Amino acid sequence: MNFLREPYYIILGFMEMLGAAGLFLLRLLRYTPHALRRPSLIFQQVFTIGAMSLVLIMVSGLFVGMVLGLQGFNTLNKFASTAALGTLVALSLLRELGPVITALLYAGRAGTALTSEIGLMRATEQLAGMEMMAVDPVRRIVVPRFLAGVISMPLLVGIFNAVGMLGGYLVGVKLMHVDQGSFWSQIHTHVDLYEDFRSGVIKSFVFGIAATLIAVFEGYYAQPTAEGVSRATTRTVVNSAVAVLALDYLLTAFMF
């Protein structure tokens, strides 16, 4: 029966982690009204989480859009329908690539920073010190960071999409000489405000909540050692990536 024991504990461990993260989310949501009364704490974090990721997001978005333009052009050219290039670029970015790639980059850029920062606070007993001063570290440290992440994510996705479309436009129209008028008019007729744009924004919100929750959760419950913080940081990236991709499938199945 030994071979059954291993999967059993893996499943049990997974359940435990999921439950703990869910309870942690409830705790964060309960303190949200308190945190909203001190918006300066949140906006300071919007700077570190969102504004500092800006260059990374814009450069990646530009290249993703340019690759889409190039690949799409090559494929559509075989069917003599390069006029649809704009639709291809816009729909791929708005529905899938924008939210997903931004969330993955966000987990690597901001999520790891959050985890190691909070984990290090735990390891150097700063969190314990706050508790001694009757300051709830969840309320003072974790909730503003969580809210800042949830605010930043849709904004980052919007910037990623806009820059990505610009990249697709540059490659398609300027480099490959797709007709500019048909590029935009196809986008206008085929990209639906609700079906495509709104569901992309919903996705980005959900990914923002998931990736930020995983980051602060791993940081807050990191083992207070150098090794523990490093392991928690690794787990943040891995778990965020898996969570984002799995949620992406679920949301796509529900919304489209």
Next chain:
Amino acid sequence: MKQTRTIEIVTGAFIILGIFSLYIIATSATNIGSYGDNKGYTVTASFNNIGGLKPRAAVTMAGVSIGRVTAINLDPKSFTAVVSMQIDGRYNDVPDDSTASILTAGLLGEQYIGIDAGGSSTSLKDGAKIQYTQDSLVLEKLIQQFFSKATAPGGK
């Protein structure tokens, strides 16, 4: 103090940039224009076969978009497709003996409704029904007809 000001300015710029790009995408890269004003009037038309017509398809007159298809239902008695379309209030002078036909943009493009003006002096009112309709061309039926004519005895 100076450093916190820089941080605040950069954060503000980031938020404005994010909202601005979402706004730009929503307004200039989607079909937001077709959601605009809902003023206008609704007319219906029955078709034997609508082919691949979908809700939100365009309604055009002489190639100019004048409205949208709002709903497509099946009449349970006559088994014809009842297409409801909303026509922009600016075009309230469409003759009531106009013909609605289902057309295709290009060879494999989207289907839309084209209205050919009739000669009547009374115009379509809200809730009116367009009497004269022309179904969509179904490629398979067309090919079938072509072959049955070619192989029929006495055919040319």
